[in-house]
Amino acid sequence: MIFNTKVRYGLAVVFTLANKTSYISIQSIATELGLSKTYLEQVFTLLKNNQIVESIKGPLGGYRLLSLNDLDVYTVFKALDPDLIAYEEESALLTPHLNTHLSETIYRPLHETMIVQLKQLKIKDLLLKQDDPMYFI
Numbered sequence: 001m002i003f004n005t006k007v008r009y010g011l012a013v014v015f016t017l018a019n020k021t022s023y024i025s026i027q028s029i030a031t032e033l034g035l036s037k038t039y040l041e042q043v044f045t046l047l048k049n050n051q052i053v054e055s056i057k058g059p060l061g062g063y064r065l066l067s068l069n070d071l072d073v074y075t076v077f078k079a080l081d082p083d084l085i086a087y088e089e090e091s092a093l094l095t096p097h098l099n100t101h102l103s104e105t106i107y108r109p110l111h112e113t114m115i116v117q118l119k120q121l122k123i124k125d126l127l128l129k130q131d132d133p134m135y136f137i
Contacts, residue, residue, distance in 0.1 A: 003084070009035055010043045010080040011073070014065065017053065018127055023062035043080065050079035073126075074118035085118070087111045 012033055017024060026044060030037040044063055047053045052075065053063045065071065078085050089103045 004081055005039075006043055006046065006080045007077055007084065009033070009040065010047060010076055013040065013043055013047070014052070014071070014076055014123060015127070017063065017065045018068055018123055020064065023056055023060065023064050025062040028062070046079050047076075050075070052076065052079055068124050071123045072119050073121040073123070074115060076123075077118060085115060 012035075013029060016029055016032060026037055026040050029035075030040050033040075044053065044055070048055060048063075051066055052071065054066050055061065055063045074085065087108065089099070089107075091099050
C-alpha cells in the first residue's frame with residue numbers, strides 16, 4: 001500500500017507534536033523534519049480542521065495535539081486522506097455477479113480489516129514502542 005505525502009508527513013508531525021509539551025511553530029517542525037514549511041501548512045490545516053491539533057498565534061505560538069489519549073492512526077489517516085479509508089463497491093465490470101463476488105470476498109473484508117487495525121493503533125502506544133531499545137542477536 002502506498003501512502004501519499006500528506007499522510008506520511010502528517011504522521012511524522014503527529015509523532016513530533018506528541019513528543020513535545022508546549023506549542024511548536026511550523027518552522028521548528030519543518031526544520032526538525034527537513035520538510036517544506038509551505039507544505040506543512042497544508043497538513044496542519046487538515047489536522048486542525050479535524051480537531052487533531054490546536055494553534056495559538058503570537059511569538060510563543062504554534063501547534064500542539066489536542067489530545068493524545070484516544071488518538072489513533074485511523075483518525076489521522078481520515079483527516080489527511082479521506083479517500084484512503086473510503087470504500088466503494090466494485091461496479092466497473094460488466095458482469096454484476098463478478099462485481100458483487102469481488103466486493104464481498106476481497107474488497108470489503110480487506111477494507112474492514114484495515115479499518116480495525118488502524119483504529120487499534122493508538123499514537124500514545126506507538127510512542128512507547130518508539131523508545132524501546134532494539135536488541136540484535
